[in-house]
Amino acid sequence: MLNKSISIKDIARASGVSVATVSRIINNNGRFSIKTKKKVESIIDQLGYEKNKFAVGLRSNQSKTVGILVPDITNPFYATVVKKSEQLFFKKGYATIICNTERSIDRENAYLKNLFENRVDGLMVISSNINQSQMTSNISVPTVFIDKNPNITNATVVSSNHYEGGRLATELLIKNNLSPYLLMTRTKSSSTLSRIQAFKDVLKKRGFKNINSRIVSLDITSDHFLSHDDQLDNFMKKNENSPQPLGIFGINDNIAYMAIQAAKKIGLSVPGQINVIGFDGTLYSELSSPKITTIVQNTDAITKKASNKLIEKMTSQKQVIPSEETIEIPVSLVMKESTI
Amino acid sequence: MLNKSISIKDIARASGVSVATVSRIINNNGRFSIKTKKKVESIIDQLGYEKNKFAVGLRSNQSKTVGILVPDITNPFYATVVKKSEQLFFKKGYATIICNTERSIDRENAYLKNLFENRVDGLMVISSNINQSQMTSNISVPTVFIDKNPNITNATVVSSNHYEGGRLATELLIKNNLSPYLLMTRTKSSSTLSRIQAFKDVLKKRGFKNINSRIVSLDITSDHFLSHDDQLDNFMKKNENSPQPLGIFGINDNIAYMAIQAAKKIGLSVPGQINVIGFDGTLYSELSSPKITTIVQNTDAITKKASNKLIEKMTSQKQVIPSEETIEIPVSLVMKESTI
DNA sequence: ATGAAAGCGCTAACAG
DNA sequence: CTGTTAGCGCTTTCAT
Numbered sequence: 001m002l003n004k005s006i007s008i009k010d011i012a013r014a015s016g017v018s019v020a021t022v023s024r025i026i027n028n029n030g031r032f033s034i035k036t037k038k039k040v041e042s043i044i045d046q047l048g049y050e051k052n053k054f055a056v057g058l059r060s061n062q063s064k065t066v067g068i069l070v071p072d073i074t075n076p077f078y079a080t081v082v083k084k085s086e087q088l089f090f091k092k093g094y095a096t097i098i099c100n101t102e103r104s105i106d107r108e109n110a111y112l113k114n115l116f117e118n119r120v121d122g123l124m125v126i127s128s129n130i131n132q133s134q135m136t137s138n139i140s141v142p143t144v145f146i147d148k149n150p151n152i153t154n155a156t157v158v159s160s161n162h163y164e165g166g167r168l169a170t171e172l173l174i175k176n177n178l179s180p181y182l183l184m185t186r187t188k189s190s191s192t193l194s195r196i197q198a199f200k201d202v203l204k205k206r207g208f209k210n211i212n213s214r215i216v217s218l219d220i221t222s223d224h225f226l227s228h229d230d231q232l233d234n235f236m237k238k239n240e241n242s243p244q245p246l247g248i249f250g251i252n253d254n255i256a257y258m259a260i261q262a263a264k265k266i267g268l269s270v271p272g273q274i275n276v277i278g279f280d281g282t283l284y285s286e287l288s289s290p291k292i293t294t295i296v297q298n299t300d301a302i303t304k305k306a307s308n309k310l311i312e313k314m315t316s317q318k319q320v321i322p323s324e325e326t327i328e329i330p331v332s333l334v335m336k337e338s339t340i
Numbered sequence: 341m342l343n344k345s346i347s348i349k350d351i352a353r354a355s356g357v358s359v360a361t362v363s364r365i366i367n368n369n370g371r372f373s374i375k376t377k378k379k380v381e382s383i384i385d386q387l388g389y390e391k392n393k394f395a396v397g398l399r400s401n402q403s404k405t406v407g408i409l410v411p412d413i414t415n416p417f418y419a420t421v422v423k424k425s426e427q428l429f430f431k432k433g434y435a436t437i438i439c440n441t442e443r444s445i446d447r448e449n450a451y452l453k454n455l456f457e458n459r460v461d462g463l464m465v466i467s468s469n470i471n472q473s474q475m476t477s478n479i480s481v482p483t484v485f486i487d488k489n490p491n492i493t494n495a496t497v498v499s500s501n502h503y504e505g506g507r508l509a510t511e512l513l514i515k516n517n518l519s520p521y522l523l524m525t526r527t528k529s530s531s532t533l534s535r536i537q538a539f540k541d542v543l544k545k546r547g548f549k550n551i552n553s554r555i556v557s558l559d560i561t562s563d564h565f566l567s568h569d570d571q572l573d574n575f576m577k578k579n580e581n582s583p584q585p586l587g588i589f590g591i592n593d594n595i596a597y598m599a600i601q602a603a604k605k606i607g608l609s610v611p612g613q614i615n616v617i618g619f620d621g622t623l624y625s626e627l628s629s630p631k632i633t634t635i636v637q638n639t640d641a642i643t644k645k646a647s648n649k650l651i652e653k654m655t656s657q658k659q660v661i662p663s664e665e666t667i668e669i670p671v672s673l674v675m676k677e678s679t680i
Numbered sequence: 681a682t683g684a685a686a687g688c689g690c691t692a693a694c695a696g
Numbered sequence: 697c698t699g700t701t702a703g704c705g706c707t708t709t710c711a712t
Contacts, residue, residue, distance in 0.1 A: 007689055018699045023691060030692090031697055051457045054397035055689035058704045063394070065437075065458075073423050079414040083440050086413075090439075095454055097405075098438045099430075100423050114435055117391045118405075225623060257627070283565060287597070287627040347705055358683045363707060370708090371681055395705030398688045 006047050015043040026051070057119060066122040066310065067097045067115035069108060069130070075223035076282040077299065078126060081146065084303040085124060092311055094121065103187065103221070105129050116141070122314045124306060127189045142313035144306045147191040154322040156313070158306040158329065162191045165295035165331040166198025169249045169277045172293075172333065174206055176340055178247025178275050181239075183232070183255050185220045195251060195279060218255065225254060225284075232262040240266060246274045247339075253278035253285045256292050260338060276338040290337030301329045346387050355383040366391070397459060406462040406650065407437045407455035409448060409470070415563035416622040417639065418466060421486065424643040425464060432651055434461065443527065443561070445469050456481070462654045464646060467529045482653035484646045487531040494662040496653070498646040498669065502531045505635035505671040506538025509589045509617045512633075512673065514546055516680055518587025518615050521579075523572070523595050525560045535591055535619060558595065565594060565624075572602040580606060587615045587679075593624035596632050600678060616678040630677030641669045 008022040015022070017036055024030035025040045057063050066089050070078045086096040097120065099111035108130055115123065123143040131151040148157040173180045182199045184192065196215070203211045218231050236259075239246055250256030256278030263274045270276055270290055278285050281296030305327055348362040355362070357376055364370035365380045397403050406429050410418045426436040437460065439451035448470055455463065463483040471491035488497040513520045522539045524532065536555070543551045558571050576599075579586055590596030596618030603614045610616055610630055618625050621636030645667055 009689075019690080020692080020700075021698060024698090027691085033697060036697085050453075052398070052689050053458045054394050054403070055704090056691080057394035058392070058398055058689080058706090059691050061704080073413065073426075074416060074419040076414060076416075079419050082438075083413050086438060086440055090451070090454075095437050095458060097435050098422075098426060100426055111430070113390075114430075118393045118435060225626065227626065283623070284627065286565065286567065287624065289629040349705075359706080360684080360708080361682055363705095364682090367707080373681060376681080392705050395688090396707080398690090398705080399707050401688080 005052070006049055007052065008049070010047060011040065011043055011049055014047065015040045061119070063119045063121055064093055065095045065097060065118060065120050066124065066314075067099060067111070067118075067120040068124045068126065069099050069101055069111060069128055070126045071101055071103045071128065072223040073098065073100055076284075077280050077297065078223075080299045081126060081303050081306075084300065085307045088304070088307040089311070094311075094314075101128060103129060122310045124310055127191065142310060144310040144313070146302060146306050147189060150190055154324055156309060157326045158302055158309065159191065159326065160297045160302060160331050161328045162194035162331075163198045165279060165297075165333075166195035166249075167202055168331070168333045169195075169279065169295055170199045170202040172277060172339065173247030173249060173275065174202065176247060176275060177244075179242060179244040180208075180214060180247045180249065182215045182249045182251065183235075183259055184215065184217050184251040185255065186217065187221055192251060199249060220255075223254070226258060227261070229258055229262070232258055233265070236262045236266055236268065240268065245272075248274060248276045250276060250278045250292075253280045253282045253288075253292055253294055256294070256338070257284045257288050260288055260290070260292070271338050271340045275340060278338075281334065285334075285336065288338070293336045293339040294334055295331050296334045297331055298329050305329065345392070346389055347392065348389070350387060351380065351383055351389055354387065355380045401459070403459045403461055404433055405435045405437060405458060405460050406464065406654075407439060407451070407458075407460040408464045408466065409439050409441050409451060409468055410466045411441055411443045411468065412563040413438065413440055416624075417620050417637065418563075420639045421466060421643050421646075424640065425647045428644070428647040429651070434651075434654075441468060443469060462650045464650055467531065482650060484650040484653070486642060486646050487529060490530050490533075494664050496649060497666045498642055498649065499531065499666065500637045500642060500671050501668045502534035502671070503538045505619060505637075505673075506535035506589075507542055508671070508673045509535075509619065509635055510539045510542040512617060512679065513587030513589060513615065514542065516587060516615060517584075519582060519584040520548075520554060520587045520589065522555045522589045522591065523575075523599055524555065524557050524591040525595065526557065527561055532591060539589060560595075563594070566598060567601070569598055569602070572598055573605070576602045576606055576608065580608065585613055585615065588617070590616060590618045590632075593618035593620045593622045593628075593632055593634055596634070596678070597624045597628050600628060600630070600632070611678050611680050615680060618678075621674065625674075625676065628678070633676045633679040634674055635671050636674045637671055638669050645669065 008019050012019045012022045021032055022040055024032050025037050068082055070082055073079050073082060089096050101108045108128055123141050125143060125145045127147040129149060145155050145157045147159050148155050170180060200211055216235055218229060248259050250259055256276050260270050260276050263270055268274050278292045278294035281294050285292035285294040348359050352359045352362045361372055362380055364372050365377050408422055410422055413419050413422060429436050441448045448468055463481050465483060465485045467487040469489060485495050485497045487499050488495050540551055556575055558569060588599050590599055596616050599616050600610050603610055608614050618632045618634035621634050625632035625634040
């Protein structure tokens with residue numbers, strides 16, 4: 001189907017040298033005279049030679065390709081991580097295969113199989129369900145997790161300090177003398193769990209009782225924007241006349257955004273009657289009106305750390321004994337308009 | 341470095357058959373007894389065999405991989421296209437390599453080189469600068485363009501009807517008896533050009549003079565959200581006291597969003613004193629307050645058409661003679677809150 | 681129904 | 697400084 005492409009054999013023949021010499025020149029190793037180099041390179045230009053990665057891979061057992069497993073690339077936070085990583089990888093000579101898992105275990109498995117068949121040199125796994133059994137089959141592929149799931153041992157993990165973020169958010173609400181509530185979704189990644197735990201811990205320390213009644217779980221699994229949610233509307237109506245103003249901690253900016261919408265819909269003012277704080281520092285917090293006070297993840301730092309760690313793993317000669325390693329990236333509270 | 345993985349040779353040896361038989365069973369072609377099939381498959385399970393795509397590719401000259409060139413995956417419109425395409429491709433057995441070009445010609449070239457070296461079976465190119473010379477080297481790789489650049493001949497293009505969208509937007513402003521202005525950015529893709537042309541044509545038809553003075557080009561090249569732009573502020577201040585209310589056509593939702601912010605900042609009401617209409621139908625139009633009336637692109641239809649077209653091209657046996665083919669997808673005007 | 685063997689394009693070990 | 701050659705894992709043709 002494809003035009004038969006030209007190989008180093010063709011180049012060798014055309015320039016009157018052996019394939020070995022051509023290979024040496026292409027990869028700039030071994031010794032060769034400057035004269036043959038010139039000659040061969042001109043032929044290469046002339047004939048339009050393109051390296052065949054199949055052959056190179058088969059020989060060297062390296063694909064110069066990495067795979068990224070990501071829940072949803074239309075989520076701005078993940079999109080940014082993927083984009084920056086991809087750029088870094090490409091700069092180092094690696095192509096990137098993107099896999100949108102939609103948080104489905106079946107999809108993750110199918111993708112992993114494909115990636116392993118493609119002999120990826122490395123794997124970046126973002127916030128997934130992957131468990132030990134799925135990974136162990138190819139434990140040898142260097143892997144870095146972003147926001148790991150607790151099920152894997154001996155993993156290298158780069159993650160925001162979600163617990164600290166949750167603490168900062170909750171403390172802010174309490175400092176402002178608000179009645180604290182946590183709004184969350186169904187998805188329970190390790191990052192979410194840490195945020196929730198922090199909320200609970202702070203409340204407990206402050207002497208709150210019946211803490212679980214302050215955690216509202218919305219029936220939402222998507223990363224996507226929803227203009228409207230019934231449960232949220234009901235929650236707002238129920239608390240409309242609360243004597244103490246509400247302080248809502250949205251588990252992410254999306255939820256915080258939706259909370260603000262629901263509050264505004266029944267005429268509650270933000271931050272007058274209700275304060276809202278989000279998490280992540282995505283576009284949502286900036287496009288909302290009022291803009292959402294939020295815990296910002298340092299995407300840049302996360303990505304750099306994770307990508308560099310992966311590249312380091314891929315290029316290190318000696319087989320590193322896998323060991324637990326967790327790198328925590330600080331978060332920061334950014335005050336905007338949805339809190340006083 | 342990697343644990344030497346097991347090959348069909350190992351499987352063959354372990355099951356007491358030849359590699360040919362194993363290959364036939366794996367690919368379910370040729371003939372073999374049900375009994376050996378059972379035997380071999382159990383060995384495969386037991387040993388954990390994984391196909392080596394290098395070898396398959398080298399033999400068959402097929403990578404089962406497609407490349408996507410996209411300007412910026414953090415742009416919600418592109419993210420959606422990429423995500424949906426990737427899912428479709430994967431369902432058909434293709435892995436997807438993502439390339440963020442940032443609209444840089446150098447990057448595009450580097451990516452193309454890499455993709456060709458990886459022997460991608462197909463290429464999806466979104467709204468790029470690619471010109472004839474860069475593509476011709478590998479004209480044989482099946483390619484589909486989304487929003488093509490005019491420089492390529494004989495391309496298969498899937499695109500929204502940007503001209504019609506521009507016409508709809510402009511007509512709306514005029515119908516509402518507003519003083520029409522077009523706000524645009526520096527990036528001049530073919531899609532942008534069509535939108536602009538429609539604006540001009542409508543104004544001309546309606547007898548407007550000095551049309552170019554109604555087109556304001558902002559010094560923005562990024563797809564990203566900017567909270568603020570000086571030129572925009574100046575534009576608003578200049579037109580603050582316009583006797584006839586302004587009708588602004590933002591070349592995309594991002595610009596429309598920024599225009600609304602700039603207007604609100606100096607106390608102009610939207611849509612009271614200024615009407616704004618955007619283009620694309622991204623998150624921006626929904627998260628803005630007021631929500632932005634916009635020309636919505638049917639991302640789903642675009643993606644499906646483009647992906648299926650590409651798969652069709654990749655799988656068609658006969659070498660199709662390349663010919664110009666343009667598929668236009670209708671757009672729709674969605675009224676929201678930023679226009680009366 | 682199964683096996684033997686060629687060969688895809690490349691790299692690297694060895695020979696000169 | 698350069699050439700010859702084996703072999704990476706797989707598919708496929710040709711035998712049997």
